[in-house]
Amino acid sequence: MGKAACCEKHGVKRGAWTPQEDKALVDYINNHGHGSWRTLPNRAGLVRCGKSCRLRWINYLRPDIKRGPFTNEEESTIIQFHAMLGNRWAAIASQLPGRTDNEIKNYWNTHLKKHLSRSDHSRSAPDPKIIKSESPSTRHMVQWESARVEAEARLSMESPLLNSWSTSNKTYTDCYLQLWHSEVGDSFRMIKGKEEGVVMCQGHVSQEASSSILESCSDVQVKNTSTFAKMTQQQEGSTYKPNLEDADTGGGIESGNYEFFDASESAFKNLLEVPDGDIGFWDTLAVS
């Protein structure tokens, strides 16, 4: 894979951007669009690499960037989606119009990670070192389990934080749970069973298992799935590129036009990121 020439360092300015550079970049993009990032610096009269220009525009200069501190709602969204997606900052950012992946990543690393690790300790969370030494499937189990615990906790208690949420947010609060409870989860279980010659319901990953996970939240409204449909589409084929227009036009979380169940088993698999299709950890999950 050839490395982009824009990464070459000679003759290219680095470091903090000056107001003049910002203006040149904004003016150029406003007038011409960014086009090819690689050639943009020359065209805009900037002594920067295209990558740097792109980053500056996306993370700072774009007119639709939302500035200021994160709201409780945004914070909860980040925590929730991070529980499901891990460090997929771009995917998480797509759920927060006006926020960039970089901003969310920074916010997570500087605020939420500490905050959560503190509260984890108070709940005697497992030692990270131990988790690190576990097999990949075990790590996924831990991830899912923690997501489940969090989801159930959210559903079972009316925290002050949640009270501040809009009702629409509550409906998509637990797409993780919805997903598993849906036909996608069903087909995933069925197909995986066929593929691997395993009868999934022999006390393994079964409807029983999923329902045991989900029983406590049977009142979840299975609607408003567009958000997750987009996420899965994005992960599966990268055909969906999240953009701010989605939110602007109400096509984001609020609109329910995406056909969620088109997100296939493979999308679900992608979500899980189960190494080598190893879903044995569900056994444990079902037992617990």
Added chain:
DNA sequence: AATCCCCGCAACCGCATTAGA
């Protein structure tokens, strides 16, 4: 007042993925 230390954020780096020739 000076210095040190910590924290937050912007920017960079390198790898992965995608597009297109």
Added chain:
DNA sequence: TTCTAATGCGGTTGCGGGGAT
């Protein structure tokens, strides 16, 4: 189908500001 350029993404770094000593 293969190769290369371009773009996207996540991890990491380094600088500046503010609080502590």
